[in-house]
């Protein structure tokens with residue numbers, strides 16, 4: 659059962675199409691409206707069950723086919739997508755956060771495109787954005803840090819040469835570290851090659867889930883705190899000098915030029931004329 663669009667920009671779910679949808683970090687209220695509409699309209703939902711909590715599926719129809727995929731191979735998932743698309747179902751392939759990050763969607767998109775199945779991608783809120791909101795922080799503070807790095811440590815998936823953590827740490831940017839809790843001691847050692855030990859780190863476990871935990875500590879203690887709380891999965895680390903800037907907001911050098919009275923913007927003339 660599709661929901662007819664009634665406003666400009668509203669998605670009109672199309673039978674036989676695969677919608678690759680970002681589910682956000684876990685809080686169902688952080689789904690986009692498109693994601694919400696697609697989930698409500700879907701005949702079939704394939705979802706990464708190890709990373710998506712049940713409340714995200716609350717708007718799925720009771721007669722929809724809901725297929726967890728954590729234990730399935732790529733070939734099994736693709737076969738299901740192709741079969742259900744050829745049966746003219748409305749299919750949602752749900753991934754946690756935003757599908758463009760560490761979601762293994764590239765190979766799914768390629769495989770279904772090769773057999774002529776149409777697909778669309780609906781973005782979601784990634785874990786790093788949920789972390790920044792939870793921490794009530796801006797990860798790009800003028801005069802302090804203006805670059806964000808989203809990365810992971812090598813595990814089963816090897817990080818290419820030149821992207822190793824120690825090399826990226828040399829920038830001392832705001833660094834959001836995915837998929838690394840199992841290798842946290844190694845990650846800490848590599849980061850300490852360039853970040854000072856007193857750099858603040860937010861250890862964010864299952865943001866938006868019922869058992870969410872957030873621990874703000876120092877880089878020197880990142881591994882010990884992770885291990886003390888027994889965090890081995892679904893943990894995002896935010897390593898950033900910006901996390902220490904919250905008590906400095908009154909200093910002129912931390913202030914964004916965008917809202918500065920001396921800065922001329924398109925919609926506002928500067929105070930000096």
Ligand SMILES: C[S@@+](CC[C@H](N)C(=O)[O-])C[C@H]1O[C@@H](n2cnc3c(N)ncnc32)[C@H](O)[C@@H]1O
Pocket residue numbers: 683684709753754755756757758759760761783784785786835836837838862863864865866867891892893894895
């Ligand atoms: C397979 S990746 C998927 C990332 C996802 N596409 C995103 O944009 O957030 C899974 C990793 O993302 C991070 N992650 C995803 N959801 C999270 C959440 N709710 N809280 C904390 N970290 C999360 C963790 O680092 C986890 O190991």
